[in-house]
Amino acid sequence: DIDERVTVSLHNLHPHTVLRYFDRYLDLIEKNKIFHMNLQIQSTSNRILKLMNRIYKKEDLIKLFGTFKEMGFTNYDTHIIVGFPTEQEKDIFDTVNFIVEYNLNYVLVSRYMEVLSAPSAKINDKILKKDIDSRVKIVEDIFTKNNIIYNTNESDLMREQIRRLNL
DSSP states (O other): OOOTTOOEEEEEEOHHHHHHTHHHHHHHHHTTOEEEEEEOOBOSOHHHHHHTTOSOOHHHHHHHHHHHHHHTOOOEEEEEEEOOTTOOHHHHHHHHHHHHHTTOSEEEEEEOOOOTTSGGGGOSOOOOHHHHHHHHHHHHHHHHHTTOEEEETTSHHHHHHHHHHTO
C-alpha cells in the first residue's frame, strides 16, 4: 500500500517487468498513483529485440501501450537505439511509426555505441556511422513533424543538459 498522498514517476523500466506485474501497474495507474513512466523499448523489430537479448516482442509493446491508450494514460516516454548491428531502415521506421502511433511524449534517441564486452560486439554487419547519422536525421524529421519531443547525443536539449551537469 502506498500513502494516499504519494504519487510516483517510474524511470528506466524494462517492458518485461511491467508485463510481469501488469495488473498491479494498471491498478496503480487507475488510482493515480503513477503519474509518469519511462519504458525503454529500444526497438519494435522482433528480430532486433531478439539480437538485443530482450525478452519481449513488439506484440507485448502493443499490449502495454494499447492498454495505456485505452485507459487515457499518456504520460510515458521511451528510449530507442538507432544503428544496432544488422538494423535495416525498415526496422527503425517500424519503431518510429510505433512511437508516432502511440504518441509518446518524449524519446531519447541513442546511436548504437560499440562496447567490446557486450554481446552485440560479436554481431557482424555493423551499421556505418554515416548510415546511423542518416537514420537519426530521418527520425528527428519525423518526430519534429509529429510534435514529439526527442533528444539525441547532439541535440540542443542534450547540450543544455550536459551544460547544467557540468556547472
